[in-house]
Amino acid sequence: MAENLIEVKELVTSYGEKLIHRGISFDIKRGEIFAIIGGSGAGKSTLLRVLLLLKEPLKGQVLFDGRDVFSLNEEEKQALRNRMGVLFQSDALFSSVTVGENIIYSIVKRKRVPKGIACEMAMVKIQMANLPPEVFFMYPSQLSGGMKKKAALARALALDPEILFLDEPTSGLDPISADEFDKLIKEIAGTTGTTVVMITHDLPSLLICDRVAVLSQGKLVYCGEPMGLVNVDDPWLKRMVHGERGRRFLVGA
Amino acid sequence: MSEGLWKIEGDVFFPLGSWRLDDLVSIGFDLGDVPEFKRVDLSLLSDMDTYGALLIADLMKERDVGLDKVFEPSNRYLKLLEMVFGRERTCGKPQNVGVFEQLYSVVETTLLSFLSFFDFLGRLLIHAVLHFRDFEIRVFLRDIETSGLKAIPVIGTLSFLIGVVISYQSAAQLARFGANIFIVDLVSISVVRELSPLIVAVLMSGRSASSYTATIGLMKVNDEIDALEVMGISPFSALVLPRILSLTIITPFMVVFADLVGIFGGALVAKFSLGIEFSQFASRLGGVLAPHHFWSGVIKAPVFGLFVATVGTWKGMLVEKRAESIGFRVIESVVTSIFGVLVIDAIFSVVFRWLKI
Numbered sequence: 171m172a173e174n175l176i177e178v179k180e181l182v183t184s185y186g187e188k189l190i191h192r193g194i195s196f197d198i199k200r201g202e203i204f205a206i207i208g209g210s211g212a213g214k215s216t217l218l219r220v221l222l223l224l225k226e227p228l229k230g231q232v233l234f235d236g237r238d239v240f241s242l243n244e245e246e247k248q249a250l251r252n253r254m255g256v257l258f259q260s261d262a263l264f265s266s267v268t269v270g271e272n273i274i275y276s277i278v279k280r281k282r283v284p285k286g287i288a289c290e291m292a293m294v295k296i297q298m299a300n301l302p303p304e305v306f307f308m309y310p311s312q313l314s315g316g317m318k319k320k321a322a323l324a325r326a327l328a329l330d331p332e333i334l335f336l337d338e339p340t341s342g343l344d345p346i347s348a349d350e351f352d353k354l355i356k357e358i359a360g361t362t363g364t365t366v367v368m369i370t371h372d373l374p375s376l377l378i379c380d381r382v383a384v385l386s387q388g389k390l391v392y393c394g395e396p397m398g399l400v401n402v403d404d405p406w407l408k409r410m411v412h413g414e415r416g417r418r419f420l421v422g423a
Numbered sequence: 424m425s426e427g428l429w430k431i432e433g434d435v436f437f438p439l440g441s442w443r444l445d446d447l448v449s450i451g452f453d454l455g456d457v458p459e460f461k462r463v464d465l466s467l468l469s470d471m472d473t474y475g476a477l478l479i480a481d482l483m484k485e486r487d488v489g490l491d492k493v494f495e496p497s498n499r500y501l502k503l504l505e506m507v508f509g510r511e512r513t514c515g516k517p518q519n520v521g522v523f524e525q526l527y528s529v530v531e532t533t534l535l536s537f538l539s540f541f542d543f544l545g546r547l548l549i550h551a552v553l554h555f556r557d558f559e560i561r562v563f564l565r566d567i568e569t570s571g572l573k574a575i576p577v578i579g580t581l582s583f584l585i586g587v588v589i590s591y592q593s594a595a596q597l598a599r600f601g602a603n604i605f606i607v608d609l610v611s612i613s614v615v616r617e618l619s620p621l622i623v624a625v626l627m628s629g630r631s632a633s634s635y636t637a638t639i640g641l642m643k644v645n646d647e648i649d650a651l652e653v654m655g656i657s658p659f660s661a662l663v664l665p666r667i668l669s670l671t672i673i674t675p676f677m678v679v680f681a682d683l684v685g686i687f688g689g690a691l692v693a694k695f696s697l698g699i700e701f702s703q704f705a706s707r708l709g710g711v712l713a714p715h716h717f718w719s720g721v722i723k724a725p726v727f728g729l730f731v732a733t734v735g736t737w738k739g740m741l742v743e744k745r746a747e748s749i750g751f752r753v754i755e756s757v758v759t760s761i762f763g764v765l766v767i768d769a770i771f772s773v774v775f776r777w778l779k780i
Binding site: 264265287295311361362 | 443444445451472474477499502743745746
């Protein structure tokens with residue numbers, strides 16, 4: 171197995187006339203926690219959509235295990251998606267069924283897993299996400315914001331994804347819950363060996379990451395260790411790291 | 424096939440190869456008969472996910488083998504196994520409820536939802552009096568437009584067709600008795616007293632009650648109702664009252680309009696299939712259609728409008744934060760308002776009979 175799970179090469183994307191990414195290249199290594207940061211409108215979410223095969227780039231390649239994903243046929247794409255888990259920004263839990271059924275749903279629908287094992291598995295995932303077992307029978311509307319995030323994480327983990335995408339996992343959480351959530355992600359990545367790709371603009375979250383990519387004006391201005399951010403010469407990044415909110419990040423490190 | 428996934432040497436259990444979800448699905452989660460073992464050695468495992476860990480943990484628990492009996496030189500899978508091993512066992516199905524309890528809970532929820540109507544009415548009355556300054560004139564006017572003016576084409580078409588059908592069906596029968604002129608009595612009284620108020624009320628249930636429920640329900644899901652309340656604005660005065668008033672005011676006019684169109688439809692058929700001229704029809708109409716017929720139809724209309732709007736807004740307020748809740752409440756609101764309209768109509772008939780109208 172190659173060391174790089176995902177390789178992005180000279181990616182150019184656009185919405186209509188407007189260029190979002192002007193040729194960015196980076197790779198994500200197997201088993202690492204990789205963060206993508208950038209200001210609003212820097213193209214983080216678009217990049218995530220490309221990585222999830224939801225949007226085709228204008229130019230450039232995205233390689234999974236060394237294979238260009240946009241040359242795959244539908245069946246192969248689906249097989250690839252089965253290896254991914256996604257935690258959407260707005261939870262996206264199905265509100266009309268219980269948390270347990272939310273998790274079981276993809277297990278039973280996508281793989282031929284007997285209901286009993288799927289049920290046991292959902293319970294394991296709920297506890298992996300640090301939720302009390304009774305959450306299994308609760309509806310999403312009965313949970314607090316932090317618990318909903320964890321429930322959504324449990325659902326994203328349902329099929330033991332090789333790669334877990336998190337879209338602003340700590341947005342809307344208080345600092346303590348956010349720290350807990352970060353710790354939880356690190357713990358899960360450590361136990362299961364899952365590769366985590368996280369989009370964030372919460373600087374303290376970067377402390378759990380192995381590497382960070384910074385998007386600014388459609389370009390990749392930095393890709394490397396989180397601590398190296400301090401020395402990067404980019405106006406947006408400077409304001410971010412050395413501003414009021416960045417101080418917490420520097421102190422935490 | 425399943426034997427390829429494990430082997431036993433002495434009292435040691437060796438999982439072999441890859442224990443990932445796909446591998447386990449391909450054997451149907453059936454490991455075959457695994458004999459007794461006292462220790463586990465994970466060194467021959469090439470891959471394992473939580474599903475594999477779950478199966479191994481289950482085997483170990485069945486045989487009372489503790490985690491300390493697991494040998495794993497690379498420490499790759501031990502953490503995962505530990506986590507799965509330490510979990511709470513069952514999904515613990517919620518206790519089965521008996522038939523009696525189920526019946527009780529059905530009766531209870533039905534009763535409570537019935538009672539919540541009076542709760543709603545009470546709040547509505549109090550808020551209408553105490554918070555009348557929050558009344559939203561824009562909602563009121565917009566609703567006059569959407570529930571009233573925009574309903575004119577469909578109400579007109581339906582009443583016209585009702586008038587045509589009634590007189591067309593009866594024309595043949597009346598002609599057999601040579602009682603052609605009685606078509607006027609038949610069409611005018613049935614349309615004016617019963618059919619147009621009912622048609623208007625049923626259409627209002629389908630168009631307006633459902634839209635009230637969905638609109639207010641979505642606002643409830645979006646926390647907009649709470650936002651209003653926090654701003655010190657009564658949602659009853661701002662959202663519910665304007666809709667109830669507009670529908671109550673607009674329905675009598677709709678009924679009068681439906682009366683006119685319905686009778687016109689009847690007159691058309693009378694002319695072309697029974698040869699009764701419009702002038703003949705009109706003079707007979709003046710003699711037959713006494714004011715009390717007209718008023719007994721029109722007087723029902725605001726009551727229908729009030730009821731339909733109240734049910735629609737009430738069901739909207741009952742919406743919970745679940746995707747299917749809005750759909751469910753819209754169904755309830757349309758069914759309840761049509762059902763209620765027919766019951767109220769029956770009560771009116773009995774009362775009118777008593778009063779000899």
